[in-house]
Amino acid sequence: MFELPDAKRVRREDLTSPTSSPRSSPDPDVQHLLRCQINTDFTYTTTEHVAQDAPPEDDDETELRLFAAPSNAPAHTHKIRLSSPGAELGEPGFFLKKPRSYYFAHEPTSDEEVAFQAAAIDGSSVIELSKQPWPGCALPWKVRKISAAGMKKEVLVGHPPTLLTLEEKERKRTRKGKKARIAIRQKLQASKEKQTEQARLAQEKAEAEREKRTRRNREKKLKKKAKGQAKKAADGATEGATEGAMEGVQGSLQVATTDTQPINDITT
Numbered sequence: 001m002f003e004l005p006d007a008k009r010v011r012r013e014d015l016t017s018p019t020s021s022p023r024s025s026p027d028p029d030v031q032h033l034l035r036c037q038i039n040t041d042f043t044y045t046t047t048e049h050v051a052q053d054a055p056p057e058d059d060d061e062t063e064l065r066l067f068a069a070p071s072n073a074p075a076h077t078h079k080i081r082l083s084s085p086g087a088e089l090g091e092p093g094f095f096l097k098k099p100r101s102y103y104f105a106h107e108p109t110s111d112e113e114v115a116f117q118a119a120a121i122d123g124s125s126v127i128e129l130s131k132q133p134w135p136g137c138a139l140p141w142k143v144r145k146i147s148a149a150g151m152k153k154e155v156l157v158g159h160p161p162t163l164l165t166l167e168e169k170e171r172k173r174t175r176k177g178k179k180a181r182i183a184i185r186q187k188l189q190a191s192k193e194k195q196t197e198q199a200r201l202a203q204e205k206a207e208a209e210r211e212k213r214t215r216r217n218r219e220k221k222l223k224k225k226a227k228g229q230a231k232k233a234a235d236g237a238t239e240g241a242t243e244g245a246m247e248g249v250q251g252s253l254q255v256a257t258t259d260t261q262p263i264n265d266i267t268t
Contacts, residue, residue, distance in 0.1 A: 108116065
């Protein structure tokens with residue numbers, strides 16, 4: 001480090017911040033002047049006989065030292081009562097009592113009765129007034145009526161009312177965005193591929209059913225043919241056996257005749 005030309009040695013004390021300087025002692029002249037002014041503003045009297053304080057009657061009373069006294073004056077405390085006044089059954093102080101006529105109506109005079117009759121209205125009059133149109137408050141073009149034949153827009157114009165039918169304009173066909181067109185194209189392509197796959201599977205299934213049916217028919221024909229051949233072979237065997245039996249019977253008869261001929265000759 002000391003080989004560098006601009007190197008400098010720094011001690012740890014140079015890096016740390018200096019400690020705060022000690023507080024200076026107060027000026028005695030200024031302190032004496034301040035005490036003199038305090039003594040001129042307040043006067044303190046001392047009594048020879050100090051009465052003993054009575055024991056506290058209420059636990060809510062608290063002794064507090066409100067003001068700091070000079071150092072040469074004795075400490076005095078002031079007593080403050082924190083208890084709230086008891087609840088009484090009298091009327092509240094901030095309650096404004098209203099007269100009885102505010103809550104209860106008195107017997108009307110003749111003039112008041114005439115005014116009431118002029119302002120009053122019966123139920124039949126209310127019903128009749130409800131049926132009368134209010135000029136300037138009817139907005140028929142905001143009303144949409146739906147009939148059994150379909151939806152129509154009707155507007156009442158003038159007095160007497162005239163029925164007018166408004167025809168809705170055809171909406172202009174707007175072209176969809178690029179992303180929407182790509183999505184629709186992909187959806188159509190997927191549906192077309194799905195239909196093609198379903199058609200291919202259906203065709204393969206039909207061909208498999210056809211081959212299965214053809215194989216079964218061929219097996220049935222072969223079984224029927226084999227059964228017929230076996231029956232023919234069985235019939236041929238039975239015919240040969242019967243023919244052999246007949247030949248054997250005939251041979252035995254001939255032997256019997258040859259054996260019995262000399263006997264007949266002897267008897268004769």
